[in-house]
Amino acid sequence: EVQLLDSGGGLVQPGGSLRLSCAASGFIFRNYDMSWVRQAPGKGLEWVSAISGNGVSTYYADSVKGRFTISRENSKNTLFLHMNSLRAEDTAIYYCAKHQGNPTFDYWGQGTLVTVSS
């Protein structure tokens, strides 16, 4: 059974940093690209970043480019999102999502809430 367990969210001040993690199980992690998708309170879904299975290729939304870094540790079946220079508009639930082969998603984590506020 595929499982994705998101963690690392919390309350952070504007300008601060946070690292999110997604622990994966139930599939061969290194064989699949992964993404982070976020959802601001009461709003729709916004794709944030993606990474290839081998970690070589990364992609970012313009809204986070230069501030967020996606990475993965295949030996530990874990996906990360390093978030710097956080802004109030980054407040959202962050979900990790497994790609299906194409860059759409067949499995999602349960989400972790990031709140950026002073």
Add this chain to the structure above:
Amino acid sequence: DIQMTQSPSSLSASVGDRVTITCRASQGISHYLAWFQQKPGKAPKSLIYAASSLQSGVPSKFSGSGSGTDFTLTISSLQPEDFATYYCQQYNSYPLTFGGGTKVEIK
């Protein structure tokens, strides 16, 4: 970037109704279109990929169609568990983009 426009943004329907949701892409995306269902407080769930292919375990009352720029999601007979928000997503190119969502409510 490819913009995805869903309509309507919300609808009210009764149990047993046939419901259709539309998604339009700002440029052609072939069949690279997925649909997701999200219930309050829950993560999204994948329903359809490649415009019309049902994900494993998804009931056949859900169907998708379309190609190019215009796509539809149809629920053949609405049941209480189908009241949720539905999103389309294009994966023709990065950045990946979602439609704004369609909230299906009980009439």
